[in-house]
Amino acid sequence: MNFKVTCIVLAAVTIVNALDFGKSQWIWTNEVTSPGATVPTGSRAFRKTFTPPLGKTPVTANILMDVDDAFTLFVNGAEIGFADRVPYAEQFCVALQPCLNVFAVTAVNTGGSAGLLAAIEVTYSDGSTSTLISDTTWRYSLTVTSGYEQLSFDDNAWTPALSQATYGAAPWGQIETPKSPPVLSLVHSFWVWTNEVSGGVAPLGTRAFRRTYTPQTGATPTSVKIVIVGDDSYTLWINGDVVGSGTSFANAQTYTVALQPAASVVFAVQVTNGGATNNPAGLLASVQVTSIDSTCGCNSSALFGTDADWKYSTTVPAGFEQPAFNDAAWPQAIVEAPFGSSPWGTTMYSG
Numbered sequence: 001m002n003f004k005v006t007c008i009v010l011a012a013v014t015i016v017n018a019l020d021f022g023k024s025q026w027i028w029t030n031e032v033t034s035p036g037a038t039v040p041t042g043s044r045a046f047r048k049t050f051t052p053p054l055g056k057t058p059v060t061a062n063i064l065m066d067v068d069d070a071f072t073l074f075v076n077g078a079e080i081g082f083a084d085r086v087p088y089a090e091q092f093c094v095a096l097q098p099c100l101n102v103f104a105v106t107a108v109n110t111g112g113s114a115g116l117l118a119a120i121e122v123t124y125s126d127g128s129t130s131t132l133i134s135d136t137t138w139r140y141s142l143t144v145t146s147g148y149e150q151l152s153f154d155d156n157a158w159t160p161a162l163s164q165a166t167y168g169a170a171p172w173g174q175i176e177t178p179k180s181p182p183v184l185s186l187v188h189s190f191w192v193w194t195n196e197v198s199g200g201v202a203p204l205g206t207r208a209f210r211r212t213y214t215p216q217t218g219a220t221p222t223s224v225k226i227v228i229v230g231d232d233s234y235t236l237w238i239n240g241d242v243v244g245s246g247t248s249f250a251n252a253q254t255y256t257v258a259l260q261p262a263a264s265v266v267f268a269v270q271v272t273n274g275g276a277t278n279n280p281a282g283l284l285a286s287v288q289v290t291s292i293d294s295t296c297g298c299n300s301s302a303l304f305g306t307d308a309d310w311k312y313s314t315t316v317p318a319g320f321e322q323p324a325f326n327d328a329a330w331p332q333a334i335v336e337a338p339f340g341s342s343p344w345g346t347t348m349y350s351g
């Protein structure tokens with residue numbers, strides 16, 4: 001009786017939190033002198049070779065990954081994706097080969113500490129799974145050799161990775177991971193605006209912002225969850241369709257949008273700074289995009305917030321909300337302050 005109850009509880013936990021970094025280690029090269037220490041900048045190559053247990057046939061890998069500061073992931077030689085948003089992990093679901101598989105990562109340190117963190121859930125043809133983590137079974141090279149990401153590459157001369165710390169340790173702390181269904185946080189988002197802010201205030205009027213997200217090759221975005229707030233009011237479009245609007249800088253709105261098939265997701269926001277005299281203005285948002293991989297039919301997810309990857313225009317051109325609008329000449333948004341900062345304080349939202 002007790003045993004059965006325990007099994008049911010465990011199964012429920014597994015569904016809610018299928019993949020996490022709980023047992024993963026922050027690994028890097030022998031250039032690390034102490035956990036989280038400053039190491040030389042540059043690109044390093046990592047490989048994890050995976051041979052399935054006898055009688056098991058791998059079908060898919062659900063990969064949760066983060067690198068301080070940026071990475072490109074390859075699976076069996078194919079480039080899967082790039083990410084450079086350290087407080088957010090990226091999640092990729094890819095098809096595997098029936099036998100040997102290799103996960104290869106070009107990991108880039110642009111300054112300060114460096115580390116690679118991964119959890120990979122392999123699903124077999126019989127429905128069972130096993131989980132690989134970043135640990136000292138990964139191997140590295142201080143140079144990124146051409147073709148190192150290929151299955152046929154021989155990494156026997158490479159060195160076992162050095163484990164710096166387990167997940168959760170300083171300086172990295174907790175990393176935001178995509179959830180299914182999504183649970184969003186504004187904690188790592190920034191209030192952004194145009195280059196017109198001076199002394200904490202901006203001219204009155206309406207400004208336009210855009211951000212385009214494109215998932216890895218072979219994946220099509222299917223849904224977006226977004227938490228968004230504008231100071232003082234905003235209207236949001238996704239792929240040219242109006243999603244909603246808000247009129248209070250203290251209360252964010254949350255939207256879940258199912259997407260029509262398209263290669264990318266284009267967020268367009270019009271924000272109006274109202275009032276009688278120049279006053280604070282800003283846009284703050286947090287997003288999860290879920291995409292489906294056409295080969296294996298499983299989901300990949302990306303998280304990001306408002307930051308300098310968004311673009312702005314001090315005018316609102318006609319049709320700026322349309323995906324095909326050309327924003328190539330728009331400058332990067334100016335980061336004003338992290339979420340929670342004065343004068344905005346804590347914004348009310350539902351993640």
Ligand SMILES: *[C@@H]1O[C@H](CO)[C@@H](O)[C@H](O)[C@H]1NC(C)=O
Binds near residue numbers: 180290
């Ligand atoms: C995949 O994403 C869709 C939303 O785009 C969601 O409805 C579905 O439940 C997800 N599947 C899994 C297995 O998480």
